[in-house]
Amino acid sequence: MSQLLSKEKGKKMFLLGNEAIVRGSLEAGLDFAACYPGTPSSEIGNTFYEIGKEANVYFEFSTNEKVAMEVAAAASACGLRSMTFMKHVGLNVAADAFMTVAYTGVRGGFVIISADDPGCHSSQNEQDNRYYARIAKVPMLEPVNAQEAKEMTHFAFKMSEEIGMPVMLRTTTRLNHVRGAVVTGELGPQRGKGHFDKDPKKFVTIPSHARVDHVLLLERMARALAISEKSEFNSIIDMGGSEYGVITSGVAYNYVADVMAAAGIKGKILKLGMTWPLPEKMMKEFIKSVDKIVIAEEGEPLLENEVLALAKEANPKVRVYGKRSGHFSVMGEYDPDVMKAGFSKITGKDLMPKGVHKPSMEIPVRPPSLCPGCPHRSTYYAAKRALKQNFKEAIFSSDIGCYTLGIQDPMNTADFLLCMGSSVDAAGGFSKATDQPVLAYLGDSTFFHSGIHGVVNAVYNRHKFVYTILDNRTTAMTGHQPNPGMGTDGRGNPAPMVSIEDIIKGCGVDFIRTVDTSDIKEMQKAYEDALAHDKLAVIIAKRECVLLEVRARKKSGDFKTWQINQEECKKCQVCIKTWGCPAIYLAEDGTVHINEGICNGCGICAKVCPFKAIHENTEARK
């Protein structure tokens, strides 16, 4: 049994922020959860996948975030405690439903988690989703550590039900992926099945109802404000004086507290945990009580703008230091050094670390790359062979997933990327705007997420390009979650397998070719034919993610690596310069070798080698 299901109260566990969120939801008696995986929120779904059945929680991987939001909202309308969670950009996908579920309100507690990613650790932008609480008029909570993540999740369900509206919990990567001690509370009672009591005035948002809903929404937010004014999540921490009043939220609080303590900066900290609606009365009192205000918040100057507005009334002479004054940046993730730099400028004391030694020699970069044996490498390799001299002109419209790593040398097969599903949609635009060859690439999970409507559009509008679905039988980048094409559901049960081929056929595409990526020749032929086709051509590049395949092969004792015969090798470096597997390297003496520690045994380098110098080892590797 997972420790997260422990019935013991007061037990100390070492949990990931995302696991603490799951525990908090179980303590609140969660019945229902739905998501589409996205880092930094992925481990929330992975945990439900593992424990959902045992915890008696209905959990599904929905096809995308909007679907998840709507599925979970319906469960809440039936009186169940329900949750959906996504990365920050996932909320863009779900935004349409999100805005209006604020209007309809909820019945069972409904919690929406937005996992933001300042610093773009694994995202295409660093948008600040605190804005969403303001646009939608939805309360927001922001934890600073794993313990608070658990407590706030639990509280969010109670508040949601008390005032009858969804509540957002906003995290950032550093919170999702922190691991710390968490003390358990009791597991909450669950409701099991719900019942939908009809109330069209509440749930059918035709204009005449929506106008009334908006009034009700404002009333609910007034109640949320009263909760915020009294919330124990908004607290003042005394740092021995009243010179500096720091107003902060989220993980920035941690760096503020440490830097002030270490540097002996006197003042107090207003730590905001319920950050929408803001506790204005409490903030005004705080603003009045200090000489100088420092705003420490990652992302946009949202608290700062509010504080400036409140200070006008409460303490017009107070000096406010933040992003607008140039002391902090809207960019990147904060850390202790960012905080030290900000406070150095503000206090005039040099708080920066002394004796920092920057390496004197140039250090090669180590960007993430396609794994050794990754089937995507074969697909890209074959496409480039088929394109020949046209490769330079060809536009590779890429998407969100491991295959974006085709951008690296020597593949260079990613030229354009906006968001989930942009590969196929934008490819249509490129095909009409230019006469260049256009190739779109996206994975199986991304296809189900937002790669289907682009096919309909391309057929309807007569776009001509080659659309490759990299079907590696999993959602690899976010940690191998199941998807509708795999035959397994979010609780590990067998599920109907949705056929990508049938969907494409149903859209009216007349060129569909499914190829095993390890057959390089067949793959190249498919590209030659597809490029010659006068309409949309679809290639399904099918082979299981090598990380899963290797796991299975190791289990069965059938895992063999490959090596280069030094007598046969002519050092032409084709395997390095065109194939680019990270397991193959050039030694300082000019000889070429395979690092058997990371070779995944796919053996395709042997097919790429013009001199047949690469051979499989006879013995299985331990």
Place this chain on the structure above:
Amino acid sequence: MTRIVVVGVGGQGVLFASKVISEAALADGKNAVMSEVHGMAQRGGVVMCNICVGCIESSLVGDAEADIIFAFEPMEAYRALPKANKGTRFVTSTSKVVPVVVSIGKQKYPDINAMFDEIKSITPKLTAVDADKLAIQAGSYVAANSVLLGALAGTAECPVSLEKMKEALKNTVPPKMLDINMKAFQLGYAAAQGL
């Protein structure tokens, strides 16, 4: 209070080892906070974990703040140099993982001795072990992270006891691989003690 920066390359087991250290610290009755790296960076990129044992609030280690830099790859130990101060203990593997930009001849892998000399000009406390060699000696390539954990446990700066570290490792590795990993741990420990 001990601040540890753990660095390596995606797939080397940096997360695994960091969890072992943190669990050992908790079992030792010390507070531990750990920052992990997930997602994109795990695909062969640089992976960095921060562990703060007995710290206050932050889960991140600032420049020149690391008490220990624990590296699974020598170039990554060198890259982490800004986190070091004159009292920092380095524990590093000497086994290279060559990045693709070096394999394809676009950049050069720095000379290992020159990197270690520069580290030693900042702090004399450098423990370097051939983790791959000792792992193979213990029975498998994949036990290199246990060799390194052993080497860390063999230094005076390690914030957790040898016994708790072994216990945490036992609780974390799959039973089938237990013997190989314990042997690897012992080889790493002996190597660090012998240096």
